Structure formats: structure tokens, C-alpha cells
Amino acid sequence: MGLLIEGRWHDQWYQTSKDGAFQRENAQRRNPLPAAEAGRYHLYVSLACPWAHRTLILRAIKGLEPLIEVSVVSWLMGEHGWTFDQQQGSSGDHLEALQYLHQRYTQDDPHYTGRVTVPVLWDKQQKRIVNNESAEIIRIFNTAFNDLTGNTLDLYPEPLRATIDALNARIYPAVNNGVYRAGFATSQDAYEKAFDEVFNELDQLEALLGRQRYLAGEYLTEADVRLFTTLVRFDAVYHGHFKCNLRRLADYPNLSNWLRELYQWPGVAGTVNMEHIQKHYYMSHKTINPNGIVPKGPLQDFGLPHDRERLAGKGIWQA
Numbered sequence: 001m002g003l004l005i006e007g008r009w010h011d012q013w014y015q016t017s018k019d020g021a022f023q024r025e026n027a028q029r030r031n032p033l034p035a036a037e038a039g040r041y042h043l044y045v046s047l048a049c050p051w052a053h054r055t056l057i058l059r060a061i062k063g064l065e066p067l068i069e070v071s072v073v074s075w076l077m078g079e080h081g082w083t084f085d086q087q088q089g090s091s092g093d094h095l096e097a098l099q100y101l102h103q104r105y106t107q108d109d110p111h112y113t114g115r116v117t118v119p120v121l122w123d124k125q126q127k128r129i130v131n132n133e134s135a136e137i138i139r140i141f142n143t144a145f146n147d148l149t150g151n152t153l154d155l156y157p158e159p160l161r162a163t164i165d166a167l168n169a170r171i172y173p174a175v176n177n178g179v180y181r182a183g184f185a186t187s188q189d190a191y192e193k194a195f196d197e198v199f200n201e202l203d204q205l206e207a208l209l210g211r212q213r214y215l216a217g218e219y220l221t222e223a224d225v226r227l228f229t230t231l232v233r234f235d236a237v238y239h240g241h242f243k244c245n246l247r248r249l250a251d252y253p254n255l256s257n258w259l260r261e262l263y264q265w266p267g268v269a270g271t272v273n274m275e276h277i278q279k280h281y282y283m284s285h286k287t288i289n290p291n292g293i294v295p296k297g298p299l300q301d302f303g304l305p306h307d308r309e310r311l312a313g314k315g316i317w318q319a
């Protein structure tokens, strides 16, 4: 794992702050879509990555598969960062058969300085990165191609925006990034602080989902998608590898049933790849799992029946 400095690759592990806290770098490419065109954009993802996973779910739900092709990086993020090594799970780079994802970043800017992250939405016409922030890519996917696809499902509907924004503002630091803050902490204090925030928030979400079908109420929104991609990895990875082990997700009945409902939502199960998820974390993070042993468990079946019909639900908002 590493980063680009002035366009040159350096193999380097994450640095934590003085108090041992993990700090995530902000995504640097935050552009709107130049124009909605079929076949113009290419999406780079890791099937292991919860942030990239959000974009795959929106792509599926919004019927964008025929319009936006995807290349999948290898599960292993080693000395060259994300690669297109097909021996290790990559689809290969469908565009130019690049070896490494960092080559895309230096095509965008030969002097790029920063981490080379997924997801990346690439513009084939301008040969630029449109956007590498999942929270923004899913908003683009939510509406930008509606005229081409005729799909008007809306996961960020106007009347629910304030509620969704408030949910995102508390779930991102405490849970989505909270598990990483626990896992990558280099001091006991920083770890325990993150750990407590993870489970305090999960306790609150468990209570919320006991009262209503989805996070924002009766409609399934982007807030659910954003939480789903973290929680579907929880018992398989974050519980052990990131030491978030006060409880398993399976110990939370409402969150577990809600997770199954989302997993069973049309298009979603096909975006979940547990082999990539487990191999990536356990094999790539040598500082926390030096021998790269990948656990065989846990047994999980997200296809089991859920009990969410007991709560009123209207599905996804139709604009």
C-alpha cells in the first residue's frame, strides 16, 4: 500500500496522528458529470471496498450496468497499491490493460500527490477522473442518467434530504469510518474511543430499526446503502480484523434482519463478494495481520428470511 508523490509511486503504510488516531485523506477529484452519455464513463472498483461497493449498488439499482462498464482491481493491495493482477481476483483493466490503478491517477495528473483510492469514475473522452468520492458518485448515479435509462428511482429524495444528511453525518464518523479508526489505531486510547463510538451508534441504529423499516423511515434511501456496505462486512472482517468485537452484527436482531432485506433487494446480492472482502483485508494489512492468514468463518447466510414486513415500507422513492 502506498501513495503518489508528484506523480511517483511510494510504498508506504498509513501514518497515524500523534495520538495514534487514523486519519482518512479527503478525496481530491470532486467534479460533476460533464454530460450524461452511454459508454463514456468507466468505473474502477474493488469488490472488497465498502466505499466502492456503494457505487456498484447504485449502478445496479439505477439500471446503469449497460451504460457504465466496470473494472475490478485485485483483492490484494500490496506494494503497488491496487493492481489489475488477474491471478488475484482482478477483472483486468478493460480500458487499456493497465497494470496498476495509480497509472490512471497519473494520466489524470502526471504530478498527482495523494492516495490512490477506489472508487474512480473515469471519463474516457477527456481522459480525466470525474470523481473519486463515493458519496458524490452515488449522487451522480442517482439522477444524472435518468433521461437515458428512464429509471426515476430516487435514493436521495428532496423531502427526505435533511433526514438523510443527518443520518450520514452521524453514521459516517461513528460506523463507516469508525471501524477503520478502530482497526488502524496505533494507540489503545484511539482504538477504545473509536470502538465505543462504533457500538454506541450501532445500539442507537438497532433501536431505530425496531421502530421503522429503513433508516429514513418508510423509504429505502442512500443512507441505507451507505450503512449496508459497512455492515455486510462486519462479522466477516471488522469484528475480528479491526477488533470491533463487543458484539457481532448477528447479535443485533433488527440490524441483521434489515441487512438481509437489503441484501435480497433486486440487484444487491450480485454486488457482494465475500471472497474479495475477506482476502483483501486479511492479506493486505500486514501491520495488523502479518502472516496474511484468512479466517475460514464465520458461517453467514444473508439469503435467510427476514422479518421486516412487520414494519410499514414503501420501497425506493419514485420521482
Ligand SMILES: N[C@@H](CCC(=O)N[C@@H](CS)C(=O)NCC(=O)O)C(=O)O
Pocket (backbone or CB within 6 Å): 001, 002, 026, 027, 046, 048, 049, 050, 051, 052, 081, 115, 116, 117, 118, 119, 132, 133, 134, 135
Ligand atoms: N472517501 C473515499 C474513500 C475511498 C477509500 O478510502 N478507498 C480505499 C479502499 S476501501 C482505498 O482505495 N484505499 C487505498 C489507500 O488508502 O491507499 C470514498 O468514499 O470514495
